[in-house]
Amino acid sequence: MALKSFIEVHPSSHFPIQNLPYGVFKPEPGSVARPGVAIGDYVLDLSAIAAAGLFNGPILNNSDCFHEPNLNKLLALGRPAWKEARATLQKLLSSTEPSLRDNESLRQKSLIPLSKVEMVLPIAIGDYTDFFSSLHHAKNCGTIFRGPQNPIPPNWFHLPIAYHGRASSIVISGTDIIRPRGQGPPAGNSPPPFGPSVKLDFELEMAAIVGPGNELGKPVDVNEAADHIFGLVLMNDWSARDIQAWEYVPLGPFLGKSFGTTISPWIVTLEALEPFSCEAPKQDPNPLPYLAEKISKNYDISLEVQIKPAGQDDSHVVTKSNFNNLYWTLTQQLAHHTINGCNLRPGDLLGTGTISGPEPESYGCLLELTWNGQKQLSLNGTPRKFLEDGDEVIISGVSKGNGYNIGFGTCSGKIVPSPP
Numbered sequence: 001m002a003l004k005s006f007i008e009v010h011p012s013s014h015f016p017i018q019n020l021p022y023g024v025f026k027p028e029p030g031s032v033a034r035p036g037v038a039i040g041d042y043v044l045d046l047s048a049i050a051a052a053g054l055f056n057g058p059i060l061n062n063s064d065c066f067h068e069p070n071l072n073k074l075l076a077l078g079r080p081a082w083k084e085a086r087a088t089l090q091k092l093l094s095s096t097e098p099s100l101r102d103n104e105s106l107r108q109k110s111l112i113p114l115s116k117v118e119m120v121l122p123i124a125i126g127d128y129t130d131f132f133s134s135l136h137h138a139k140n141c142g143t144i145f146r147g148p149q150n151p152i153p154p155n156w157f158h159l160p161i162a163y164h165g166r167a168s169s170i171v172i173s174g175t176d177i178i179r180p181r182g183q184g185p186p187a188g189n190s191p192p193p194f195g196p197s198v199k200l201d202f203e204l205e206m207a208a209i210v211g212p213g214n215e216l217g218k219p220v221d222v223n224e225a226a227d228h229i230f231g232l233v234l235m236n237d238w239s240a241r242d243i244q245a246w247e248y249v250p251l252g253p254f255l256g257k258s259f260g261t262t263i264s265p266w267i268v269t270l271e272a273l274e275p276f277s278c279e280a281p282k283q284d285p286n287p288l289p290y291l292a293e294k295i296s297k298n299y300d301i302s303l304e305v306q307i308k309p310a311g312q313d314d315s316h317v318v319t320k321s322n323f324n325n326l327y328w329t330l331t332q333q334l335a336h337h338t339i340n341g342c343n344l345r346p347g348d349l350l351g352t353g354t355i356s357g358p359e360p361e362s363y364g365c366l367l368e369l370t371w372n373g374q375k376q377l378s379l380n381g382t383p384r385k386f387l388e389d390g391d392e393v394i395i396s397g398v399s400k401g402n403g404y405n406i407g408f409g410t411c412s413g414k415i416v417p418s419p420p
Helices: 046-051 072-077 079-093 104-110 135-146 222-228 241-247 270-276 330-338
Strands: 022-026 034-039 042-045 111-113 118-120 128-131 162-164 170-172 181-183 194-196 204-210 229-236 261-263 277-279 297-299 302-308 316-322 349-351 377-379 382-384 392-400 405-416
Touching (some): 034 046, 104 111, 204 330, 270 277
Antiparallel strands (some): 022 118, 392 405
């Protein structure tokens, strides 16, 4: 029999009992942040459930992880604890279990409408790495900047390329993004121009949240890497393409990326996504042994980006892609990250890179969609080559099951002008 919650969940909801994504929220302004899971139109306060003694399994019974202002302590406990928590929560929220359903006082205390809470960053992010793992994105970017003859560098097919990003400027969905200022490419012999970016872009990404880390000097086996991944979030790695183009040679992205990265408030666990696992693309040439997986898989997650221009009531879909377009898998990314002995820690964020599909309508950023400004989009008659002040970018993601959705909610941010 299909699992059903005693809480009414609309069929279109991203948060049925099959999902139960984790986030951190404040029930009212000024209150202490605490962990929760989303169920329908509510958030379940896990600190209240823990205080009531309902996490009574062998691992979580003696843990204070649900009384923390972030999820890092839960992440560090590893997959056995995550499975125990999921089993407990699905039981408590099921239509056949009276412990919470019939306890009116606890229900009032622990179930809070999502419309009334403030979501905050769910994890303390010590480090942030962003990969470059979509073949179509790599090919398009290479063609734009280097021409169609050899758009993808040879090393790309042998290892998951990445850069080390800035953790301090990662923000929660709904946070405004200030248009960055910096240098752009010079014209001829003129000095480089300085000012607000004129090629501000979004990047359709997702990111893995690291659970247990690894000791310095001890790499993670690629076939065990999934046990080091708690779940996934939506991510927008905002990019100033003009600043990036001038600065990235020879060391890669810096100020063109570090001014802001937005993530969704809800972390969907790998357990919730497992029914939507699918075969990853065939890799040619075969990866080196440390990247060769016994089972190589992606996830079928439909992704969409909308832009809502300032002054308009409606947002407009500009691209539709899918997580299964990744060439390098999450587990390969994590294994490669540690192969030199680098130590990951609970709460580290590993971005996938822009997830573009093969068709023009599935490209994952404006750089590709407008071919670096050579074309323009029409947002219900409003032209766009790159983002304008007041534009709001809204990323959503969902896996569609039989009668239910496993969704991430949204990842949004609005562009505000550079300071004078």
